[in-house]
Amino acid sequence: MPKPTFFNLPEExxxxxxxxxxxxxAEYGLENASTNRIVANSGIAKGSFYQYFTDKQDVFLYLLAxxxxxxxxxxxxxxxxxxxxxxFQYFRWMIKTGMExxxxxxxxxxxxxxxxxxxxxxYQNFANIRxxxxxxxxxxxxxxxxxxxxxxxVDVDLAVMIMETWSNVISNYILQEGMKQKDIMKWxxxxxxxxxxxxxxxxxxxxxxxxxxxxxxxxxxRTTP
Amino acid sequence: MPKPTFFNLPEExxxxxxxxxxxxxAEYGLENASTNRIVANSGIAKGSFYQYFTDKQDVFLYLLAxxxxxxxxxxxxxxxxxxxxxxFQYFRWMIKTGMExxxxxxxxxxxxxxxxxxxxxxYQNFANIRxxxxxxxxxxxxxxxxxxxxxxxVDVDLAVMIMETWSNVISNYILQEGMKQKDIMKWxxxxxxxxxxxxxxxxxxxxxxxxxxxxxxxxxxRTTP
DNA sequence: CTATAATGTGACCTGCTGGTCATGTGACCA
DNA sequence: TGGTCACATGACCAGCAGGTCACATTATAG
Numbered sequence: 001m002p003k004p005t006f007f008n009l010p011e012e013x014x015x016x017x018x019x020x021x022x023x024x025x026a027e028y029g030l031e032n033a034s035t036n037r038i039v040a041n042s043g044i045a046k047g048s049f050y051q052y053f054t055d056k057q058d059v060f061l062y063l064l065a066x067x068x069x070x071x072x073x074x075x076x077x078x079x080x081x082x083x084x085x086x087x088f089q090y091f092r093w094m095i096k097t098g099m100e101x102x103x104x105x106x107x108x109x110x111x112x113x114x115x116x117x118x119x120x121x122x123y124q125n126f127a128n129i130r131x132x133x134x135x136x137x138x139x140x141x142x143x144x145x146x147x148x149x150x151x152x153x154v155d156v157d158l159a160v161m162i163m164e165t166w167s168n169v170i171s172n173y174i175l176q177e178g179m180k181q182k183d184i185m186k187w188x189x190x191x192x193x194x195x196x197x198x199x200x201x202x203x204x205x206x207x208x209x210x211x212x213x214x215x216x217x218x219x220x221x222r223t224t225p
Numbered sequence: 226m227p228k229p230t231f232f233n234l235p236e237e238x239x240x241x242x243x244x245x246x247x248x249x250x251a252e253y254g255l256e257n258a259s260t261n262r263i264v265a266n267s268g269i270a271k272g273s274f275y276q277y278f279t280d281k282q283d284v285f286l287y288l289l290a291x292x293x294x295x296x297x298x299x300x301x302x303x304x305x306x307x308x309x310x311x312x313f314q315y316f317r318w319m320i321k322t323g324m325e326x327x328x329x330x331x332x333x334x335x336x337x338x339x340x341x342x343x344x345x346x347x348y349q350n351f352a353n354i355r356x357x358x359x360x361x362x363x364x365x366x367x368x369x370x371x372x373x374x375x376x377x378x379v380d381v382d383l384a385v386m387i388m389e390t391w392s393n394v395i396s397n398y399i400l401q402e403g404m405k406q407k408d409i410m411k412w413x414x415x416x417x418x419x420x421x422x423x424x425x426x427x428x429x430x431x432x433x434x435x436x437x438x439x440x441x442x443x444x445x446x447r448t449t450p
Numbered sequence: 451c452t453a454t455a456a457t458g459t460g461a462c463c464t465g466c467t468g469g470t471c472a473t474g475t476g477a478c479c480a
Numbered sequence: 481t482g483g484t485c486a487c488a489t490g491a492c493c494a495g496c497a498g499g500t501c502a503c504a505t506t507a508t509a510g
Contacts, residue, residue: 005456005457008456008457009457031256031257032256032257034496034497034498035497035498035499036496036497036498044458044459045458045459045460046459046460046461046498046499046500047457047458047459047460047499047500047501048457048458048459050498050499050500051457051458055498055499056498117343118342118343118344119343155421155424158421158424158425161394161398162394162425162428165390165394169386169390173386196380196383199380199383200383200386200387203387203428203429204428206431230486230487233486233487234487259466259467259468260467260468260469261466261467261468269488269489270488270489270490271468271469271470271489271490271491272469272470272471272487272488272489272490273487273488273489274469275468275469275470276486276487276488280468280469281468
């Protein structure tokens with residue numbers, strides 16, 4: 001976490017620094033990010049940087065924490081519309097709200113996800129963060145099984161992997177396509193984009209919903225023709 | 226491509242160099258790979274390296290070409306078992322054969338896919354290669370639509386994206402889990418692993434197979450509760 | 451005003467990078 | 481034998497990295 005000095009700074013200066021950092025991470029990832037460039041782009045001296053942060057990973061972890069905080073608040077504001085949603089409806093709501101959030105903070109999300117997806121896989125301390133979000137999905141799936149929405153014999157870890165993957169794929173897709181638009185938020189909210197998301201989720205959902213017995217039958221048919 | 230000098234080298238030396246390069250790329254990716262380390266680990270002088278290759282990207286492109294070549298031969302050897310496969314059966318065969326191939330060259334595949342998935346997204350010259358494989362999938366989907374195996378109103382690009390994603394997910398999963406095993410090939414061929422792959426593919430296949438009218442109905446039900 | 455604490459600064463350090471090049475070595479040939 | 485050619489070598493270069501530190505500036509308090 002940043003040193004106290006950083007938080008004593010005038011907000012304008014602080015923002016300039018974190019914006020420079022976001023741009024740097026979005027462009028170069030964590031490993032290849034250059035503190036020299038961050039410093040140059042935020043108009044502060046090299047020494048000052050090290051008076052605010054211990055190193056560039058410190059900045060990144062701060063951005064990560066900030067993102068989590070903002071996301072939490074965003075989700076709290078927009079509580080689920082309906083009360084009696086089933087698991088997949090809830091998942092769909094989560095994805096869509098997540099996409100709205102992403103389009104509200106596209107640069108930050110881009111920077112974080114670039115680092116998390118790429119370099120994150122190879123660093124242990126990031127694995128823990130990922131594990132946390134997977135835990136959430138795991139309990140969600142278990143709940144869905146209890147509710148009879150997902151076949152009890154479905155492999156929970158496999159289902160989690162599938163849901164996590166889809167979540168990431170959709171997020172990346174929206175981010176990538178969205179960055180080409182002039183008004184991301186508007187584009188995300190458009191009927192066409194929403195339908196694309198629906199279709200993507202539908203493929204996943206329908207496959208998971210299918211009962212195991214159906215799978216066994218279909219499996220038999222297809223693998224021993 | 227490597228300079229002629231490289232191909233005049235005794236095979237033993239050549240292998241030592243490319244093995245060092247594979248290890249380096251698998252560990253550090255392309256950007257962070259160090260020619261100095263490659264040189265040190267392959268026991269050649271710095272100058273020699275630049276007599277064989279123009280730079281590290283040259284080595285990488287050589288590995289990439291080698292992989293494609295090997296993969297092509299591997300697939301040619303093991304032609305599809307049945308003649309009258311439908312598209313999804315063919316896709317499943319492709320995935321499974323691909324996984325067998327991966328487990329035959331795990332280090333090389335790991336190195337390549339690490340670079341392609343991560344840094345590849347940000348470099349134009351890699352985008353072309355990816356585009357080529359997507360073209361293959363696109364014609365496959367179109368064929369499936371013609372054969373009546375996939376609903377004609379399915380968005381082809383979306384389906385391609387889904388199939389590509391699944392292919393990558395399975396590949397990553399197998400690679401990651403497989404590297405923990407002492408005998409990857411045996412593990413990949415085991416009934417349990419094969420069933421996992423089947424289940425993963427099943428989720429995708431079932432979602433795609435579903436007719437558009439079913440989707441529209443289900444879509445209606447779920448989004449306007 | 452002075453004293454003290456907090457913040458700002460950029461020249462400077464070491465270490466590594468990708469890349470060069472003059473020199474060395476040894477096999478082959480006239 | 482002497483000459484030529486392909487290959488080998490590692491000292492060397494400029495550039496940039498992350499990080500430090502003695503000193504300058506500014507704010508605060510007495």
